[in-house]
Amino acid sequence: MRRYYSTLLVSLLVLIPAVHAQDGAFRFPMPEFESGYHHPEQVFPGADLTNPRVDVLVLAVVLALSAWFVLRRRNRRELLALTVFSLVYFGFWRQGCVCSVGSLQNIAASLVDPTFPVPWVVLLFFLLPLIAALFFGRVFCAAACPLGAIQELFTLWPLQLPRPLDRVLRLFPYLYLGLALLSVFLDSGFLICAYDPFIGFFRQGGSFNMLLAGALLLTAGIFIGRPYCRYLCPYGVLLSWMSTFSKWHLRIPEKACIQCKLCEEACPYGAIDFPVTEAAPLTRHAGARQLMLFTVLTPLVILLCAWIGMMSHVYLARIHSDIRLTERILAEERGEVEGMTIESEAFRSGNTTIPALLESAGKIQEQYKRGSAWLGAFMGLVIMVMIIRLSLVRHRVDYEANKTHCVSCARCFAYCPVEEEAGCVTQ
Amino acid sequence: MLRNKSHHFIKKPFLFQLSAIAAVVSALFILIVSTLMIANYIQILALDPVDQPELLALREEYAHSSEMDPEMIARIRALDFLSRKAYFTSQTHLITGGKLLLGAAIVFLVSMRLAGRWNPQAPGPPQVSLSKGHWSRQSLLRELVILAGLVLMIVAALAALFTPLNLPTAEELAAELAEDGGEAGETVATSEEDIVFPDWEALQKQWPSFRGPGGYGRARTEKAPLQWDGETGKNIRWKTALEAPGFNSPVVWGDSLFFSSATDTERKIHCYDTEEGELKWELQLPAFPGTPDTPPRVSDDTGHAAPTMVVHYPFVYAIFANGDLVCCDFSGEVVWGKNLGVPENHYGHSSSLIAWEELLYIQFDDKKNPRLTALNAQTGNVVWETKRKTISWASPSIILHENRPQLILASEKDVDSYNLSNGALYWSVECLDGEVAPSPAWTKAHVFVGQDYSIATAIKLSEEGGTPAGEAVWEWDDSLTDIASPVGAQDYFIMATSRGEIVCLDALTGEDHWLEDYDDGFHASPISVGDLVYALETNGDMHIFKASSDYELVARNALGDKASATPAFVNNRIYLRTHAYLWCVEEGS
Structure with a gap:
């Protein structure tokens, strides 16, 4: 005890400097001076890593x-x-x-x-x-x-x-x-x-x-x-x-x-x-048939899940920040939204054009089509393995x-x- | 063997109560601090110290005031300081709150654990043992897994169903935007007939855009009138009274002269006959999709119709401060029109239009999204678009250097040269600063830009690996123009300032040959005609002098009306738009 x-006491002592170390982490735009004031050059301390x-x-x-x-x-x-x-x-x-x-x-x-x-x-x-x-x-x-x-x-x-x-x-x-x-x-x-x-x-x-x-x-x-x-x-x-x-x-x-x-x-x-002391509700033969059915269904379920995953690739592709940016830019161009986000503002101040962004987004969506199918197949496999495991008869004597x-x-x-x-x- | 573990479950009521009280108090403390921190966070979200409306309004008022009001400066500083202080105070509160929460959470955890330790619940056999009903539980679990799988599939299918399937291509997007712009019906070109737009040579014979063909202030007319008098009518072919607010300059094609005007509530295009000065037609623009009900704020010196129109036969084009862009034919019928979005521009949009072959170019000076857009001149569809770093109030020029056209734009920082066909950047030179209004000048393979309170720079044009390149070769930082654009005339660059100075610099070396002071100052840009330069002063006096290393005044002619627009020189005539009249000057009239 x-x-x-x-x-616990040591933990508290360690926490105090950790808290103070964060004080300087907030960022805020510097004031605008028009009087010839020169902002001091930013100095970044070198990395101080634990071995x-x-x-x-x-x-x-x-x-x-x-x-x-x-x-x-x-x-x-x-x-x-x-x-x-x-x-x-x-x-x-x-x-x-x-x-x-x-x-x-x-x-x-x-x-x-x-x-x-x-x-x-x-x-x-x-x-x-x-x-x-x-x-x-x-x-x-x-x-x-x-x-x-x-x-x-x-x-x-x-x-x-x-x-x-x-x-x-x-x-x-x-x-x-x-x-x-x-x-x-x-x-x-x-x-x-x-x-x-x-x-x-x-x-x-x-x-x-x-x-x-x-x-x-x-x-x-x-x-x-x-x-x-x-x-x-x-x-x-x-x-x-x-x-x-x-x-x-x-x-x-x-x-x-x-x-x-x-x-x-x-x-x-x-x-x-x-x-598990109770007798299994199914006979050995009926249990084997049920297991066989689930096993046979497994590839079909995997294919179905892969297809559904592939269909949802456009939605899943939103994980990629470029897709989210593209959708935002499109909404701005179509006048569906007002103003700009930090991301769209940064994009518009850069050199990439909207056609180039659209082309890149199209390629990402294509990649997601395949990736989403694999994700769907994986989930189908997980579900079926879980079902099959639940259908196996195991006897357990102890806790x-x-x-x-x-x-x-x-x-x-x-x-x-x-x-x-x-x-x-x-x- | 079995071991007695009852020592794990010994109760100590007093210590339990103490620790329970500590836990409750710390929990309440956590609740209160969390609530305060969330409220503080919401307050910080609402508080934007840099963009406070009151502060922005004061800064804008200060920017537009001609005098440096020390009281206003003090108010701005005080308000800026207060808002920053409020912001950082809130930040400090958040940091302090975070530390308090951490401490309270530790106290809560320790006291809760001690409470559990001093009031343990000794285990006993469950009333209903879970070891019973294993198979039915397994069966239920299997059904739930199947159900969960189905739910996941349905969610994925719904996500697929309600998400737009594919992103459009650039062409589809352009077509879609053009289609959206045409929802008003008669505002989109429907004819697919091939229209042959004028080539570079044909443009030279007209005055199609701001500062003439190419937009760099050089007239191609063989000669221009030297003497006239607005009061006596000497050499004034015609003079027509105007009631058309707007500072844009007249453009001329054949026997038609065009300019635009606008107020808070209406936008118009005017077409006059160049022979007699009679009004041919006047077109009041309809509202396009996106045309704002409330006009944007513009300064009085800019107005709602500062950009000069462009004529690209058989169409004319106009753009206004609210982002409305219209194309109409020579009979005043709208071919297509759209609203490009209201540009965020604190003086008001003022860049003029320019056209080349099948494309119409728009330097869209929107602070949030400054861009250069090329539209199909016939349909108004976007052909290409490229981002710009900053805006300006200057206008684009097209120059033909070594038989290769370049689109030259000045911004608040750079001078940029673009490929007219695809918007690719040829070269960019960072040499400007501040709010740039004068447009570029060009002569002797040198592009010249300048802005008051900044410096003037000459950029030598060259080719690098088959691609146009530009390099700053000399600078000059004395009297510089702030409104009127400089002109390249023969071997010289000539600037006319709003203070009334005219400066002549050597195009190749930057040597200042002469500087002359006039009475009122210049807003209209000087125009080069042969070896002469015509500079229209704001009082309506036209100063004609030779483009040479020594100042040699040829003539000074008065109109008797205030003038801001740049005159048009075509077919041995000068067309002038002063504040109250439209003029045609021709010798022998």
């Missing part, structure tokens, strides 16, 4: 400690102290960058453009949490991710969403992942970074909408645990894939479950699977942490009376 509060090796080292240590706290020490309090540290270091101190969640965009960009530079720090930030998930489950979500950390701390009165609703909402991270990759592949920007809801808090500044979205998510997070992690985080999709095959994932009872049911309401994230969705927060440990004495191997 003492260690926990000392970490990236330190960041990687800290991440690796945090991941290792997280795995150790969860798997060996099974201690939530220590894990929570580590969470606070990560929030302070990766969030407020490093201001949310480099971030593993956003790094997947850099990796994706380098896949389509070999000249796109991917620093080894970014690569390691992308890979280390995935490797850790492959061995220990989502220990990155538990205590290393600043986005997860801030939500974990705000999970104060968690309510359990109905399990079916929770599972359906978990479709959205796939959609967000698809959109983010589409945006990267078609040179439309890094959506995940642009719509990071918590970066405004970390940097003590940002657009009103960004701060409002972050505040709403945190407020919702008081009751619905980790809403961003569960229903939006695209990196969480990759982590969940890795975690599904994790070698040493946490177990609720360290040894054999005694079916006491005490942990049933322990997890606010709906990540505990219950024993278990769901390897895919469990974020290794260690809340459930306190609820489980089964625990191994240190060095003891008895049940």
Whole structure:
């Protein structure tokens, strides 16, 4: 407990300079002087970066400690102290960058453009949490991710969403992942970074909408645990894939479950699977036929979704800023809107002509036609895989942490009376 | 083995109450600070210290006032300071609020966690175990996933349905805009018959635009009258009284003379017979789609009809301060017309039109979107359009250098040369400053621009890799013109200023040969006719002098009426538009 509060105190001390560092960040047009006054030449201070090796080292240590706290020490309090540290270091101190969640965009960009530079720090930030998930489950979500950390701390009165609703909402991270990759592949920007809801808090500044979205998510997070992690985080999709095959994932009872049911309401994230003791409603033959039907339907659904995705390419192409600019310029030319936006004003003061803009926009829309079809196909595949998985008959004897969705927060440990004495191997 | 974990769930009511109170207080504090910050943010949004209407009005009033009123300057400074102070105070409040919120959020979090710690809810077996009903839940979940997939598909399909499918091509957009401009019915050219517009040689025989063919102030008439008297009528062929507000200059084609006029409420084109000075017809413009109900604010010195018309047989074209552009034929019938949008221009739009082969060029001086547009002269469709960096009050000129035409434009910063066919920029020289009104002059392969309170610059024309190029070769910064455009006459550039000075500079070296002072000043641009230069003073006196290195006055003729428009020299005659009359001067009349 003492260690926990000392970490909090350190966090506060670190936050104070972080707040002051933002005072000079506001921009304002300089006054117009017509008296021969010369504006002083702007001087930009040199980059003052923390050694990236330190960041990687800290991440690796945090991941290792997280795995150790969860798997060996099974201690939530220590894990929570580590969470606070990560929030302070990766969030407020490093201001949310480099971030593993956003790094997947850099990796994706380098896949389509070999000249796109991917620093080894970014690569390691992308890979280390995935490797850790492959061995220990989502220990990155538990205590290393600043986005997860801030939500974990705000999970104060968690309510359990109905399990079916929770599972359906978990479709959205796939959609967000698809959109983010589409945006990267078609040179439309890094959506995940642009719509990071918590970066405004970390940097003590940002657009009103960004701060409002972050505040709403945190407020919702008081009751619905980790809403961003569960229903939006695209990196969480990759982590969940890795975690599904994790070698040493946490177990609720360290040894054999005694079916006491005490942990049933322990997890606010709906990540505990219950024993399946009832007989399956379908016969083996009928179940196999149903599974076969879904399997056969899969390519058709994928094709249908691809076609619908392709049809909506004009809408999706608006992700690209040039398309939004083109639509704005067209509206201005047609007299449908009054005045100019900053973007259209900048365009009109540049050398690009409207015909050139239209030509460029047309090419972008063509690219989006193909990209949107792929996005539709991906979503069709995700839906069908989800349906097929739900149709598989699995029998489970114990209460278990769901390897895919469990974020290794260690809340459930306190609820489980089964625990191994240190060095003891008895049940 | 089983372990007793009851120590995790020990309650401490007093500590719980303390932490709960702290949590409630900090939550209330967060709520209040957030509300205040949002209100402050909305206030900042509404507060634009740079563009406050009151401040803008004061600055505009100051810009138009001739005297430097120290009281007004002090008021502007005080208001500017106050609005900036208010803005930055709000910003400081936001920053302070942010820090308070951060602190309060930490207190809230810690106290809430402590409250949870000191009032734990011990787990017990659930009343209804979720381990029951697994298969029905799975079935419901499968149906919900299918439903969610369908919803996603429907949303995507709706997005596809309600989004316009494709962006138009440049040609389609031009046609669409032209079509929109023609919604008024009779204002769009419907005839597809091929019209042959006059070539460069044919233009030289007329006075088709501001400052004559090409718009650089050189008359091609063999000779021009030297002596006349407005009072006695000597050599005055005819004189017609006018009631037509507008400062634009007359243009002449054959036996027709055109000019435009406008008030707050109406815009007109006038056509006069050049032989007798009789009114042939007068056209009052209809309202086109987009024509504003309220006229734009213009200065009295500019008015609503400052741009000079252009004649491009068989059509004539006029543009007005509200953005109305019209094409009509020689009988006064509207061929097509459109509103280009009201240009944001604090004095009023004043750039004149010019035409070349099948294209009509518009230097559209809109501060928000300054541009050069080429329209099909027959249909009014946009053929090409190019952005300009800044506006000006000067007019475009077309020069033919080494058999290659160039469209020369002066802006507040640059002199730019464009390809007439596609709007490509040939060259650009940054040499101007301030509010530029004089148009470029040209002689001896040199383009000359100047603006009072700035400098005058000569730009030598050349070819670089088969492309026209321009390079500033000399500058001059003494008496410079502010309204009348300079003229290239033989080996000299000649400027007439509104202070009454006439300056003669050597075109090749910039050497100032002479400077003469006159009485009232010049608004009309001087015109070169052979080896003579005609400069019309604002009191109506025409000064005729030789274009030479020594000042040699040939004649001074009075009209007896104030004059601002540049005269037209064609067929051995001079046509003048003074404030109250239209004149035709011809020797032997």
